[in-house]
Amino acid sequence: MIDIVAAIEAIKISINCVKVVSEGLKAIKEVDQKLDFLEMKQQLVKLTENLLNAEEKIYELDTKLSLQQSIEHQSDGNIMWIIKELKRSGPYCSTCFGDEGKTITLNDNGDGSWNCPKCKNHFHTKQWRQDQDEKHRRIKRLYKV
Numbered sequence: 001m002i003d004i005v006a007a008i009e010a011i012k013i014s015i016n017c018v019k020v021v022s023e024g025l026k027a028i029k030e031v032d033q034k035l036d037f038l039e040m041k042q043q044l045v046k047l048t049e050n051l052l053n054a055e056e057k058i059y060e061l062d063t064k065l066s067l068q069q070s071i072e073h074q075s076d077g078n079i080m081w082i083i084k085e086l087k088r089s090g091p092y093c094s095t096c097f098g099d100e101g102k103t104i105t106l107n108d109n110g111d112g113s114w115n116c117p118k119c120k121n122h123f124h125t126k127q128w129r130q131d132q133d134e135k136h137r138r139i140k141r142l143y144k145v
């Protein structure tokens with residue numbers, strides 16, 4: 001009789017052990033699934049970051065292309081203009097545009113000459129040079145230099 005009671009008790013303990021092991025395995029499986037989910041979330045964050053970088057690069061290249069398609073060089077003065085929808089803006093520094101692709105608005109001196117606030121280059125038209133030459137000739141004649 002005692003052996004049967006002990007056997008039943010052993011079976012109950014064994015069943016409880018199986019339940020505990022089963023619950024432990026289930027908990028491990030849930031932890032694994034959560035880890036997989038976290039890894040997927042990390043990959044999603046990286047992919048989203050890569051996508052944002054790619055979109056930023058596309059925007060940057062699109063802006064650069066649009067600028068290059070709308071910019072015009074004026075050889076008389078070596079200055080740049082942007083033409084958009086038949087409207088002209090500028091002038092911009094050809095040195096800064098050629099060097100860094102930046103459009104730096106030139107300061108207009110109002111006499112056919114401009115200067116760049118960034119690179120400090122001076123730009124002028126052929127007419128401005130002729131006017132300057134004429135001024136120098138007049139000064140030389142006036143002071144008989």
Ligand SMILES: [Zn+2]
Pocket residue numbers: 093094095096097104116117118119120121
């Ligand atoms: Zn410049």
